[in-house]
Amino acid sequence: MPTHQDDRPDAAQVALRPLAQSDAPQAGEGPLSFFEERPEDRPLPPIAVNEGPAKDIDDVIARLDALVSESLRDGLKIGYFAALYLRVTLAVKRAILAGDVFQDNARMEELDVVFANRFLRAWEKHKTGGTPSAPWQAAFDGLERDGLLVLQHLLLGMNAHINLDLGVAAAEVMRRRGRPIHELRADFVMINEVLARLTRIVQVQLGELSTAFGVLERVGPELQAKLAGVVMSGARDEAWDLAVELMGARELPEWRDIVRKRAKSAARIADKVIEPSLVDRLVRPIASAEQKHGVRFNVQVIAS
Numbered sequence: 213m214p215t216h217q218d219d220r221p222d223a224a225q226v227a228l229r230p231l232a233q234s235d236a237p238q239a240g241e242g243p244l245s246f247f248e249e250r251p252e253d254r255p256l257p258p259i260a261v262n263e264g265p266a267k268d269i270d271d272v273i274a275r276l277d278a279l280v281s282e283s284l285r286d287g288l289k290i291g292y293f294a295a296l297y298l299r300v301t302l303a304v305k306r307a308i309l310a311g312d313v314f315q316d317n318a319r320m321e322e323l324d325v326v327f328a329n330r331f332l333r334a335w336e337k338h339k340t341g342g343t344p345s346a347p348w349q350a351a352f353d354g355l356e357r358d359g360l361l362v363l364q365h366l367l368l369g370m371n372a373h374i375n376l377d378l379g380v381a382a383a384e385v386m387r388r389r390g391r392p393i394h395e396l397r398a399d400f401v402m403i404n405e406v407l408a409r410l411t412r413i414v415q416v417q418l419g420e421l422s423t424a425f426g427v428l429e430r431v432g433p434e435l436q437a438k439l440a441g442v443v444m445s446g447a448r449d450e451a452w453d454l455a456v457e458l459m460g461a462r463e464l465p466e467w468r469d470i471v472r473k474r475a476k477s478a479a480r481i482a483d484k485v486i487e488p489s490l491v492d493r494l495v496r497p498i499a500s501a502e503q504k505h506g507v508r509f510n511v512q513v514i515a516s
Contacts, residue, residue, distance in 0.1 A: 265329040269305050269321050272328040276301060279335070280515055287507040289355045290335065292362050293369030295515035301328065303406050314399045319385065323396075323403070327381040331373055346475040347372035350482035360486060362510050367485050374407070374447045375478040379454025380471060386459065393459045397452070404448045 266272045276298040283291020304324050307313035314320040334344035338352045351368035354360055382400060386393050454474050461467040 266325055266332065269301065269308070269324050272325055272332075273298065273301055273305065275332055276328070280511065283511050284508050289365055289507055290352075291507065291511035292365045292514055293331075293351075295511050296366055297328070297331065297369075297373075298515065300407050304403065307402075307406070314402060316399065319389070319396070320399050320403070322388075323381060323385045323399070326384050327373075327377060330377040330381060331369075334372070345372065345376060345478075347376050347478035347482050350479050350486075354482075354486055357486070362514070364485055366514075368482055370407075371447075371478055371481050371485065374404075374451055375481060376454075376471070376475055378404075379451040379474070380458065382451070382455035383458035386455075393456055396455075400452060400455075401448070404451075 266275055276294055279294040280291055280298055282288060283294060301324065304320065308317045308321055311317060331348075334348040335352075337344045338348070343349060344352070347368075351365075351372050354365060354368045382396055383393065386396055454470070457470055458467060461470060
């Protein structure tokens with residue numbers, strides 16, 4: 213069974229008690245994390261545009277836009293989540309520019325970038341034959357399955373990103389800054405509100421794809437409530453709890469254990485989103501309607 217290793221943060225600037233020599237990762241062993249120095253001969257592989265992780269929110273937007281464009285050109289289902297995420301990131305940028313939404317705009321941009329890089333890195337790892345974290349692996353495996361709703365693909369991505377990545381990113385940012393996690397609470401809640409609002413808008417848009425979605429009026433609300441409830445019920449609070457727990461980690465092995473445990477939990481949620489009996493009973497009639505339009509059309513709807 214493959215070991216999911218994309219569970220660790222990504223920069224080398226966090227104030228932790230020094231690791232024991234026996235615990236420190238050796239050069240050439242496994243993916244890099246912020247607990248390690250990055251040797252010059254081990255650069256990250258290219259991600260969409262430029263090399264290495266995104267540097268700022270405009271860089272994140274450029275990379276997501278490139279992935280959406282690639283999905284439109286090649287009919288890639290990853291474009292569903294990328295298009296939603298692009299809209300979320302644009303909304304966060306506008307809020308930062310407005311200057312009165314978040315308590316600390318520079319910190320929010322940093323969180324946005326760290327958060328986005330976890331998705332971008334997971335996708336790059338998947339494309340190059342690597343093994344991302346367990347919930348991202350489930351989401352990417354779902355891209356190859358026939359009969360899943362667009363909503364299911366979105367929720368698989370949101371599950372990995374919120375139930376795992378968000379808490380990790382929040383802890384990373386505050387540890388880099390050497391500040392207590394509670395200072396981030398209000399902005400953490402606000403970024404979740406942005407995501408929730410846009411997700412509801414996209415669900416409405418998907419329901420308006422065609423008259424073939426008459427079936428959606430009968431079973432869609434029940435299905436959407438069931439699927440969204442599986443992923444989102446308590447997700448924000450659980451992500452916050454993960455961030456708080458990670459802030460207390462004193463050594464790399466402890467951090468790894470915490471994230472690995474949460475990754476397994478998020479992977480179990482992914483299994484519920486694609487539960488075969490649910491697909492057979494409710495999803496196939498709606499999925500067949502979505503498939504009449506094709507991936508490119510559906511990506512455009514989400515991105516618009």
